[in-house]
Structure formats: structure tokens, C-alpha cells
Amino acid sequence: MSVSNGRQFLSIPGPTNVPDIVLQAMMRPAVDIYTGPLVAMTDALLADLKRIFRTKGHTYIYAANGHGGWEAALTNVLSRGDHVLALESGRFALGWAEMAKVMGAEVEVLSGEWHRAVDPAAVEARLKADKTHSIKALLVVQIDTASGVVNDIPAIRRAMDAAKHPALLMVDCVASLGCMPFEMDAWGVDVAMTGSQKGLMTPPGLAFVAANARADAAHKTANMKTHYWDWTFRQGAEHYQKYCGTPPEHLLFAQRAALDLLLGEGLEAAWKRHDILARATRAAVSRWSEGQVISFNVAEPAQRAASITNVRVNGINSHLITDYTRDKCGVTLGLGIGGYDGKAFRIAHMGHTNAPMVLGTLGAIEMALQALKIPHGSGGVSAAIETMSAAVPA
Numbered sequence: 001m002s003v004s005n006g007r008q009f010l011s012i013p014g015p016t017n018v019p020d021i022v023l024q025a026m027m028r029p030a031v032d033i034y035t036g037p038l039v040a041m042t043d044a045l046l047a048d049l050k051r052i053f054r055t056k057g058h059t060y061i062y063a064a065n066g067h068g069g070w071e072a073a074l075t076n077v078l079s080r081g082d083h084v085l086a087l088e089s090g091r092f093a094l095g096w097a098e099m100a101k102v103m104g105a106e107v108e109v110l111s112g113e114w115h116r117a118v119d120p121a122a123v124e125a126r127l128k129a130d131k132t133h134s135i136k137a138l139l140v141v142q143i144d145t146a147s148g149v150v151n152d153i154p155a156i157r158r159a160m161d162a163a164k165h166p167a168l169l170m171v172d173c174v175a176s177l178g179c180m181p182f183e184m185d186a187w188g189v190d191v192a193m194t195g196s197q198k199g200l201m202t203p204p205g206l207a208f209v210a211a212n213a214r215a216d217a218a219h220k221t222a223n224m225k226t227h228y229w230d231w232t233f234r235q236g237a238e239h240y241q242k243y244c245g246t247p248p249e250h251l252l253f254a255q256r257a258a259l260d261l262l263l264g265e266g267l268e269a270a271w272k273r274h275d276i277l278a279r280a281t282r283a284a285v286s287r288w289s290e291g292q293v294i295s296f297n298v299a300e301p302a303q304r305a306a307s308i309t310n311v312r313v314n315g316i317n318s319h320l321i322t323d324y325t326r327d328k329c330g331v332t333l334g335l336g337i338g339g340y341d342g343k344a345f346r347i348a349h350m351g352h353t354n355a356p357m358v359l360g361t362l363g364a365i366e367m368a369l370q371a372l373k374i375p376h377g378s379g380g381v382s383a384a385i386e387t388m389s390a391a392v393p394a
């Protein structure tokens with residue numbers, strides 16, 4: 001028996017739901033890449049990306065996924081042999097660190113646990129010990145999508161300032177931009193990067209990087225630069241230089257429609273929406289956890305992310321739950337990744353997501369817990385509704 005026929009719910013933390021209007025924006029013939037509206041659209045996209053990163057710095061658009069964005073950020077400011085400090089809080093910070101290592105940086109990981117945020121005091125202590133300022137850049141992820149941790153970027157910047165350390169602060173905002181506050185300039189972030197397919201509600205395939213004046217200065221001497229990613233080339237006057245080749249034009253039309261949606265809602269309103277949906281999700285998980293099998297991966301409530309919740313399943317294979325929701329209900333949850341396979345599932349509340357989508361997802365999970373006779377506190381969905389109705393008055 002199954003009740004899965006109907007609109008399928010994709011509740012994974014990327015790629016996220018693509019709004020119909022964004023899909024429709026791609027249903028059109030190809031356009032000229034040398035003249036006409038595409039050229040103006042590039043300028044408008046680059047300007048709107050500044051509004052979303054909250055920076056007066058330069059922005060860049062790459063035909064690439066998030067990994068490409070990582071590489072773009074690294075190649076433009078680092079030189080081979082540079083000492084880089086990666087702040088561990090889950091799988092993604094380590095992934096970026098591994099990439100830097102392969103590219104020729106000397107990478108040090110400030111080790112951390114995957115159920116708590118980076119400790120700014122530990123960052124300050126490590127930087128203070130670096131008397132010769134050999135560390136050239138810090139790599140940190142704002143929301144680690146594997147662990148569900150949110151890192152406090154302003155606190156990490158304060159730690160760098162307290163240590164009077166000149167390293168560049170480089171932030172991965174792939175799972176956070178558009179979902180929670182990010183203030184590149186106000187927070188003193190030097191390089192930020194993201195992808196199109198999470199909070200920005202567009203199919204995968206575009207990466208965005210923003211760089212401030214300190215990053216530009218590092219760029220001048222960086223010797224990891226390669227032609228495709230090179231900021232200097234991409235600032236050239238010819239339109240094709242902005243993409244180092246043919247613009248990924250259908251994805252650009254899609255991204256245009258998605259940014260119109262996001263800026264139409266208002267960034268602050270989108271952050272608030274994510275906060276409410278996240279709190280509703282946590283209310284349900286808290287209830288379920290009374291049965292001792294379900295628990296939060298992130299111990300400290302303030303360190304739980306606005307865009308994704310990592311739910312631990314203790315003593316039972318978590319695939320039982322995710323298989324049930326997918327096969328019986330048509331709801332695909334995120335699996336545990338990076339060591340969490342079989343031990344956790346992830347609920348995305350990221351991007352183009354509203355109350356019924358989150359309540360439907362939570363309802364399917366609660367249905368799975370009941371059908372599988374997994375011990376859990378009842379009333380998780382009711383708790384989510386109470387949280388949302390209190391947050392959204394009539």
C-alpha cells in the first residue's frame with residue numbers, strides 16, 4: 001500500500017525546489033550573446049548579486065556548481081604553498097579544505113566536532129599563536145549542510161580582529177545565502193561564494209563569488225590563478241569575458257526570475273520565513289525526541305541552521321524512515337552524508353518552501369515513525385503548527 005501518487009516533495013538540502021516561474025523562464029529560444037538584452041541582464045545580475053551578498057565589492061558568475069565556486073574563490077587569492085586554516089564544523093568545510101590542498105596550498109584544519117559550531121575562542125587562540133602571520137586565509141562554511149550547524153561569522157571576524165591577524169576571511173554561503181542574514185561588508189568578509197541551487201532557487205549550474213578590496217589586493221599577486229576563473233579577465237570589457245566563453249544563458253534567465261522572486265519578497269522577509277519554518281521543524285523534532293530514538297545532531301539550539309535540520313536516529317537504521325517517506329508518501333528526505341549514512345536524515349527547509357511543504361514533510365516523517373513503530377513523542381506536527389501560528393498572526 002502506498003499514498004505516494006501526487007506532487008512529489010523534494011525535501012533535500014539542494015538542489016531545492018525550483019519555482020514554476022523559474023522553470024518557465026528557461027522555456028525560450030537561445031538569444032544572441034554579443035548584443036541585446038542578455039548583455040544588460042549580465043550587468044543587472046552582477047548588481048543584484050551585490051545586493052544579496054550585501055557588498056560593494058565585485059561579483060562574478062561562473063558556469064559551475066558549488067565546487068566550482070570553491071575553486072574560483074581559492075585560485076583568485078592564493079599562491080602555491082600558502083598556509084590556509086580551515087575551520088571544521090562538518091563535511092563541507094573539509095571538502096573546501098581538501099580542494100585547497102590539491103591546488104597546492106598548505107592546509108591546516110582547526111578540528112571541530114560535527115555537532116557544534118566553530119569556537120571563535122579557538123580561532124583567536126590559533127591566530128594569536130601565528131606570530132609570523134603565515135596563515136593567509138581562513139575557510140569557513142556559514143551553514144554546513146552535512147551537520148546542520150550554523151557558524152557565527154561575525155564572531156569569527158571579531159576573533160580575527162582580536163588576534164590582529166591579517167588573513168583573508170573566506171566564507172561558503174552555499175546553504176545560507178537567501179536563507180539567513182549574511183552581511184559581507186558589515187561583517188568584514190573578504191571572499192564569499194555560493195551556488196544557484198539552494199537558497200537561490202535555480203537549477204544547479206551557476207556559482208557566484210564576491211570579493212572585496214582586500215581580496216582584490218591578494219588577487220594581484222596570487223599565483224594559483226588559472227584562465228577560466230580569473231577575475232581580471234572577467235572584468236574585461238567584452239561580454240564573453242564575463243563568462244570566459246558562452247554565457248549559460250538559460251540558467252541566467254532562470255536565475256533572473258529567481259532573484260526577482262527573492263528581491264520581490266524582500267531578503268529580510270525571506271530570512272524571517274526560513275527562521276519560522278526552521279523553528280517549526282525543530283518543534284516537531286523536539287517532540288519526537290521524547291522517545292529517545294530521534295535527536296538533534298546539533299546540541300546547542302542557537303547553533304541549528306535556518307535552512308536544514310540534521311536529525312539523528314539512534315539504534316535504528318535511518319534508511320527505514322527515508323525509504324518509507326519516499327516510497328509510501330512521495331517525500332524525499334536528505335540522507336545522512338559524510339559519516340552519517342544510516343544514522344541520520346536531513347530535512348531541508350531551504351529556498352522556495354512554505355508552510356504546507358514543511359508541514360507535509362513533517363507529517364510524512366511522523367507517519368513513518370508511527371508505521372514503523374519507532375518510539376517517539378507524539379504531536380510533532382501539532383507542535384510545528386503551534387510554532388507557526390504563533391509566529392504568523394492573523
Ligand SMILES: *Cc1c(COP(=O)(O)O)cnc(C)c1O
Nearest residue numbers: 065066067092143145174175195
Ligand atoms: C551544496 C554545498 C556545496 C557544494 O555545492 P555543489 O553544487 O554540490 O558543488 C558546498 N558547500 C555547501 C555548504 C553546500 O551546502
